[in-house]
Structure formats: structure tokens, C-alpha cells
Amino acid sequence: MNALHLRSAACALLLGASAAAPAAPATLPGPAFPNFHSAAQIKSACDSGLVEAKKRVSALERRRVDGGWLAAYDAYYAFQEDTQYPIEFVLNVHPDTAVREAAQACALRWSEFNAGLAQNETLFRALKRMPTPDAIDRELQRVSLGGFEDSGVALPPAQRKRAKQILVRLSELEQQFSKNIRDANIKVSFSEAELKGVPEGVWKNAPRDAAGRVVLGVDYPSSGPVIQSAEDPAARERMWRAKNSEGGEANLKLLAEITGLRQTYAKLFGYNNFVDFNLRRRMAKDAGSAWAFLNEVKSKVGEREAADVQNLRQAKAKHLGTPLETTTLAAWDSSFYAERLRQERFAVDQEAFREYFPPQESLRFAMKVIERLMGVRYVQVPATLWHPEAQAFAVSDAATGKPLATLYVDLYPREGKYNHAAVWPLRSSSSLSGRTPTAALVVNFDRKGLTLGEVETLLHELGHAVHNNLSSTRYALQGGTSVMMDFVEAPSQMLEDWVYDKKVLKLMAEVCASCKPVPDALVDKAVAAKEFGKGMQYARQHLFASYDLALHGPELQDPLALWARMQGATPLGYVPGSMFPAGFGHIAGGYGAGYYGYLWSLVVAMDLRTAFSADKLDPAVGQRYRQELLGQGGQRPAPELVRAFLLRDSNSKAFFDYLNR
Numbered sequence: 045m046n047a048l049h050l051r052s053a054a055c056a057l058l059l060g061a062s063a064a065a066p067a068a069p070a071t072l073p074g075p076a077f078p079n080f081h082s083a084a085q086i087k088s089a090c091d092s093g094l095v096e097a098k099k100r101v102s103a104l105e106r107r108r109v110d111g112g113w114l115a116a117y118d119a120y121y122a123f124q125e126d127t128q129y130p131i132e133f134v135l136n137v138h139p140d141t142a143v144r145e146a147a148q149a150c151a152l153r154w155s156e157f158n159a160g161l162a163q164n165e166t167l168f169r170a171l172k173r174m175p176t177p178d179a180i181d182r183e184l185q186r187v188s189l190g191g192f193e194d195s196g197v198a199l200p201p202a203q204r205k206r207a208k209q210i211l212v213r214l215s216e217l218e219q220q221f222s223k224n225i226r227d228a229n230i231k232v233s234f235s236e237a238e239l240k241g242v243p244e245g246v247w248k249n250a251p252r253d254a255a256g257r258v259v260l261g262v263d264y265p266s267s268g269p270v271i272q273s274a275e276d277p278a279a280r281e282r283m284w285r286a287k288n289s290e291g292g293e294a295n296l297k298l299l300a301e302i303t304g305l306r307q308t309y310a311k312l313f314g315y316n317n318f319v320d321f322n323l324r325r326r327m328a329k330d331a332g333s334a335w336a337f338l339n340e341v342k343s344k345v346g347e348r349e350a351a352d353v354q355n356l357r358q359a360k361a362k363h364l365g366t367p368l369e370t371t372t373l374a375a376w377d378s379s380f381y382a383e384r385l386r387q388e389r390f391a392v393d394q395e396a397f398r399e400y401f402p403p404q405e406s407l408r409f410a411m412k413v414i415e416r417l418m419g420v421r422y423v424q425v426p427a428t429l430w431h432p433e434a435q436a437f438a439v440s441d442a443a444t445g446k447p448l449a450t451l452y453v454d455l456y457p458r459e460g461k462y463n464h465a466a467v468w469p470l471r472s473s474s475s476l477s478g479r480t481p482t483a484a485l486v487v488n489f490d491r492k493g494l495t496l497g498e499v500e501t502l503l504h505e506l507g508h509a510v511h512n513n514l515s516s517t518r519y520a521l522q523g524g525t526s527v528m529m530d531f532v533e534a535p536s537q538m539l540e541d542w543v544y545d546k547k548v549l550k551l552m553a554e555v556c557a558s559c560k561p562v563p564d565a566l567v568d569k570a571v572a573a574k575e576f577g578k579g580m581q582y583a584r585q586h587l588f589a590s591y592d593l594a595l596h597g598p599e600l601q602d603p604l605a606l607w608a609r610m611q612g613a614t615p616l617g618y619v620p621g622s623m624f625p626a627g628f629g630h631i632a633g634g635y636g637a638g639y640y641g642y643l644w645s646l647v648v649a650m651d652l653r654t655a656f657s658a659d660k661l662d663p664a665v666g667q668r669y670r671q672e673l674l675g676q677g678g679q680r681p682a683p684e685l686v687r688a689f690l691l692r693d694s695n696s697k698a699f700f701d702y703l704n705r
């Protein structure tokens with residue numbers, strides 16, 4: 045999940061610019077962000093938080109199981125959110141290394157505590173027999189019991205003990221897997237001539253080796269541009285091979301042990317494979333339906349992928365002056381020639397967008413989209429946060445002025461800060477206790493401005509924040525993003541498309557009078573360029589998702605042999621010596637047997653978009669979306685939320701129409 049913040053006081057005036065609306069709240073609806081400033085203070089907050097948590101759990105264990113039990117259980121959860129989450133959040137954003145390290149140590153203590161809590165039999169039994177007067181209570185009971193059962197609480201003692209051992213071992217293995225990638229510190233050296241074509245900003249200030257060659261890491265900001273733009277194929281190949289060996293042999297062994305243990309774990313529950321076990325509480329339900337979906341995707345993109353590869357081969361033959369029949373496309377050629385074709389055919393350069401999208405104004409633009417669509421207002425409120433550039437916003441209902449939520453935004457990169465884009469839900473809504481939600485949005489934007497792709501990222505992340513912020517559930521446990529894993533990305537993926545709509549982009553003028561409007565022709569080019577290469581893009585997602593399912597299937601697989609076989613069957617083939625799965629952190633971690641979820645929720649996202657097809661800013665549709673879907677959080681299973689909003693069952697027509705287009 046993700047987080048965000050912002051700071052200039054001037055923009056608050058623009059953001060709250062609605063003359064007829066009730067006065068904006070001058071304060072944040074939730075508690076102030078804890079002012080962490082030293083490692084000792086984190087340690088002491090951690091100690092006292094865990095002591096208090098133990099006390100509260102035993103009080104809950106002794107509590108009578110009556111009509112108020114669920115509310116008491118939820119109040120415990122809310123306490124834990126307030127105590128544990130801010131510490132886990134600052135380990136990602138705090139500027140002080142000592143504070144981050146203390147927070148990391150505290151996070152480990154909480155995860156041990158939570159492992160014990162998940163097997164707490166007394167709470168499990170209470171949850172089972174407590175009164176459930178209505179559908180919301182029953183849904184919370186059903187989902188919570190599922191969580192307890194998944195951790196083995198209901199198994200016979202021997203298996204239960206084994207389950208706990210496996211969970212502890214799996215978490216060690218997963219941590220070791222990421223550590224091997226983080227600490228590998230792979231470096232690749234290039235002469236300046238070998239870097240011809242690569243933007244200077246990528247390598248000009250990089251360190252040099254004894255021979256004066258540029259030394260680059262394999263992190264995305266370095267490896268991406270080299271593989272995409274270096275004119276020297278040998279330079280691209282060296283970087284590609286380095287990138288595709290991250291994690292190394294050690295991680296292939298770990299991955300084999302991880303998948304083996306996951307299968308053993310599933311067998312404790314009577315399943316012969318981890319996919320069926322893992323999917324049984326998700327939209328997909330089981331391996332059969334996930335595979336059926338992926339096979340349909342494959343049948344729709346296969347031809348297109350072949351055509352894309354053919355286009356790139358032609359581009360390579362033309363570029364090198366070689367006959368087409370003897371020209372083959374290497375793995376390190378595809379993004380290089382795709383980018384060349386994109387620039388040649390569509391004359392679009394993402395860098396050209398930066399001057400139209402200054403970061404602060406882009407944030408205000410994204411908020412304006414949400415304000416217009418969902419009837420809310422964002423007002424900046426001065427607050428002391430984890431960094432002076434972090435910003436706080438109060439979110440309120442535009443019609444009534446009712447305070448709804450708090451949003452923090454952290455826009456710019458700095459050392460030691462989480463380096464991708466994400467939202468952290470810090471507090472969940474509860475109408476029962478009058479609890480308002482809080483989310484933090486964290487991105488790393490260039491101060492010069494955003495590309496259109498980055499504006500898309502901003503709207504995606506704001507989509508997660510809005511899911512938390514506009515939730516109005518009875519229980520915190522069901523707040524906002526507490527939905528099925530293969531649904532949680534859908535509301536964010538839905539909004540990505542909004543930035544390619546000219547009417548939506550015109551809202552930029554309302555938040556920034558001095559910004560030059562982005563030319564329609566530039567947007568047209570970006571839309572056309574986005575369509576290009578769709579076959580290869582979705583075929584790649586299909587390969588990742590189906591590899592993940594196959595790896596976790598009923599028969600244990602050697603991770604590299606399986607990858608070589610599956611990638612070997614694609615038009616680009618497998619490159620001997622490469623070991624992509626060793627760096628595939630998603631499937632070693634929380635996305636194991638769940639990677640298909642990205643494509644699955646995209647189907648739902650595209651279906652949700654159909655309701656906005658006439659007007660992406662229609663406030664009536666936006667209100668219905670807010671009430672029926674976002675506001676409900678996890679109070680109803682995902683398919684029911686979608687049905688309540690679309691007024692029909694969800695289907696995959698919009699997604700497959702898009703693939704066929």
C-alpha cells in the first residue's frame with residue numbers, strides 16, 4: 045500500500061475554492077501525527093505499545109461474549125492501528141537513519157506478536173459464537189474467522205504446531221530472499237562511448253572505476269535507461285544479464301524451499317496445492333478459474349504479441365541494414381526498438397510533459413479530479429510531520445462540510461526514503477466509534493515536473509488513499525482497503541485512465557492559472573503510443589502470472605527449469621544463463637500464487653470504468669461509486685460491491701474488448 049503529503053499554504057486557497065460551500069475545517073479530523081525524533085523514543089513507544097497490547101488482548105479474552113463483543117474486538121484492532129502503524133510507516137520515510145532502524149526493529153517485534161495473536165484460540169472461539177445480528181456483523185465474523193483459520197488455529201495440535209513453524213520459517217526465507225537482492229550490490233562498468241544514446245542525467249554523476257569507466261548499479265533508474273536507450277547492443281546485453289541475475293543461485297534455492305513449504309502448508313489444510321488454498325477466499329476462488337482467465341488472456345494477446353515482435357524485428361533489420369530473414373530479436377533488443385518505434389511513429393517524448401505538470405500543481409489537479417467526481421474537498425492544514433516537506437490535508441464532504449478524513453502527502457525523493465510510489469492506510473474508519481480514517485501517500489517526483497506516466501501514477505496512488513479516506517464503515521476492521529487481494533488494485537487501476545481524457549486534463553487550469561495547458565496534440569500522441577506494444581506488455585504479465593501459478597501447482601517444480609521452459613515457449617525465448625525468478629521478489633513474498641491479481645483486478649477496473657464512459661467527471665456516478673463501493677470498504681464481498689455500483693454482475697467484456705482493439 046502507499047502514502048502521500050504536501051506543504052505550500054497558498055495552494056490551500058485554491059483547493060478549497062468553493063464559495064457556496066460551508067466553511068472548511070481548519071484542523072485535521074484525526075489525532076496529530078506522532079512526533080518521532082529519536083531511536084530511544086521509538087524503542088520506548090514500542091515497549092509500552094506491546095505491553096498495552098498484551099493487557100488489552102487478555103482483557104478481551106476475559107470479556108463476556110455478548111452483543112458488544114465485536115465492537116470490543118474492533119476497538120482492540122483500532123488501538124493496534126494507532127500504536128503499530130505509525131512506527132511501521134516512519135521506517136519507510138523518516139529522514140533519521142537511527143529512527144528508521146529502531147522502527148524496523150519494532151516492526152519485527154510486532155510481527156512476532158501478531159503471529160501469536162493469529163493463533164489465539166480464546167479469541168477464535170469467542171468470534172465463532174458471538175451474536176451476529178446483521179449482514180455486516182456476519183461478514184466481519186466470516187472474514188475474521190478465515191484469517192484465524194488460515195494461520196492454523198483450528199488444526200489438531202500437531203499440525204497446528206507445524207503450521208506455526210512453517211509460517212515462522214517462511215517469513216525468515218522471504219526476508220532472506222529480499223536481503224539477497226538488496227545486498228547483492230551488482231555493478232556494471234561502461235565506457236562513455238558504450239553509453240551512447242543513454243540520457244546523460246543517468247550516468248554523468250555516477251562513480252568511475254580505476255580505468256575511468258562509468259560504474260552503474262542495476263537499480264531501475266540506472267538499468268532501465270541503459271537497456272532501453274544504449275545504442276551499443278553489447279552494452280544493453282551486459283546490463284540485461286546483470287539485471288537478470290539479481291538474487292543469484294542462492295535465491296533459486298530459497299524459492300524452491302519457499303514453494304515446497306507453501307505446498308506442505310496447504311496440505312495441512314487438505315489441499316494438494318498452495319494455489320487452491322490461497323485463492324479460496326478471493327474473487328478467483330480456485331486455481332481452475334485463475335488458469336481459465338489467464339488462458340483467455342493468452343488467446344487474446346498471442347497473435348498481437350507475435351505481430352509486435354515482428355514489428356521490432358523489422359525495425360532492427362532496418363536500423364542495422366541486415367536482411368529481415370536473418371535478423372533475430374534478442375531479449376535486450378525489445379525495449380530498445382520499442383522505444384525507437386514509439387518515437388518514430390508517434391513522435392512522443394514523455395519528458396515533454398514535465399513543463400505542463402509541476403509537482404505541487406499536479407497534486408492539486410489530482411485532488412480536483414476527486415473533488416469534482418466524489419463531492420469532497422481537500423484543504424491543506426499546517427502540521428508537524430516526519431519531514432518539513434511532508435504535507436497534511438483535511439478531507440471533508442463538500443455538501444455538508446462534515447470532516448471525513450486526513451491525508452498526508454510526501455512528494456519528493458530524499459536519501460533513505462522509500463523509493464517507489466505507495467499509500468499507507470494508517471487509520472481505518474469506524475462509524476461506531478466516530479473514528480475518521482487517515483492515509484499517507486508517498487511518491488518520488490522530479491521537482492521539475494511530472495511525465496504523463498507519473499501523473500497516472502499519482503492518480504493511481506490517490507485512488508488507494510481515497511479508498512481509505514472515503515470509507516464510512518461501521519468497523520475499523522472493514523475499513524476502506526480491507527478488501528480481497530485480487531480486488532484491492534481495481535479502484536486505483538480504474539482512475540489511471542482519467543489522465544488520458546482531455547476534459548479531465550482541463551481541470552489543471554482551475555488549480556494553476558499560470559500553468560500552460562497541455563496541448564491536445566501531445567495527449568493524442570501519448571494515447572496512440574500507449575496502445576503500441578500492448579501485445580508484448582500483456583503477454584509479459586501473462587507469463588509472470590502463469591509462471592507463479594505453475595510454480596505453486598500440485599507438482600513441485602525446479603524454479604529455474606520451469607522458467608526456462610515457460611519463457612522458452614514465448615517468441616523471444618529463454619536466454620541461457622539468465623535467472624529472472626531469483627529476483628522475482630513478488631512471488632517469494634506476499635504475491636506468491638497471487639500475481640494473477642494484477643490482471644484480475646484490471647478486468648474489474650475496466651468494467652468499473654464503463655459507468656463513466658459518457659463523462660469521467662459525472663458527479664452523480666461519482667457519488668454512487670463513493671456510496672456503494674468505496675464507502676463500503678470490506679462490509680460486503682467484492683463481487684457484491686461491484687454489483688451494487690454497476691447494477692449488474694461484473695464481466696470481462698471491457699477488458700477483452702480493450703485487448704482486441
Ligand SMILES: [Zn+2]
Nearest residue numbers: 504508533536
Ligand atoms: Zn496500487
